[in-house]
Amino acid sequence: MKKIIVFLIQSALVASCMTEKQARKRFPCPSLTFFNVRHDKVEKLKIIETNIPADSCYIRALIHCNSSGKAYIEQITELKNGRKTKPIIRIKENVITADVVVDSQVGYNVFKERYIT
Numbered sequence: 001m002k003k004i005i006v007f008l009i010q011s012a013l014v015a016s017c018m019t020e021k022q023a024r025k026r027f028p029c030p031s032l033t034f035f036n037v038r039h040d041k042v043e044k045l046k047i048i049e050t051n052i053p054a055d056s057c058y059i060r061a062l063i064h065c066n067s068s069g070k071a072y073i074e075q076i077t078e079l080k081n082g083r084k085t086k087p088i089i090r091i092k093e094n095v096i097t098a099d100v101v102v103d104s105q106v107g108y109n110v111f112k113e114r115y116i117t
Contacts, residue, residue: 042115047108055082057100059089071096 060078065071071091081087088099
């Protein structure tokens with residue numbers, strides 16, 4: 001007898017159950033609101049230019065010509081190298097060529113900015 005009563009109570013509980021959709025139809029709740037939340041990720045590439053300060057070098061030398069007309073450097077009185085510059089001096093057929101080799105003076109940094117809205 002006890003088993004029959006337990007079975008009847010369980011069957012009554014299962015028969016009286018309804019889904020959430022059926023419950024909302026039967027008992028509407030006017031204050032219930034639904035929100036759709038959407039996250040947007042915005043990525044923006046940014047380039048930043050980094051300037052390296054100016055650099056210089058110089059040379060001061062005494063140049064003489066010998067009896068055959070060829071030029072030569074008799075004495076270098078001053079020579080200053082910069083941090084990024086390297087002077088190159090050549091004398092060839094009475095022509096003095098002075099060059100300066102300079103490394104790149106501008107650097108570019110690229111990074112991404114991310115915004116979540």
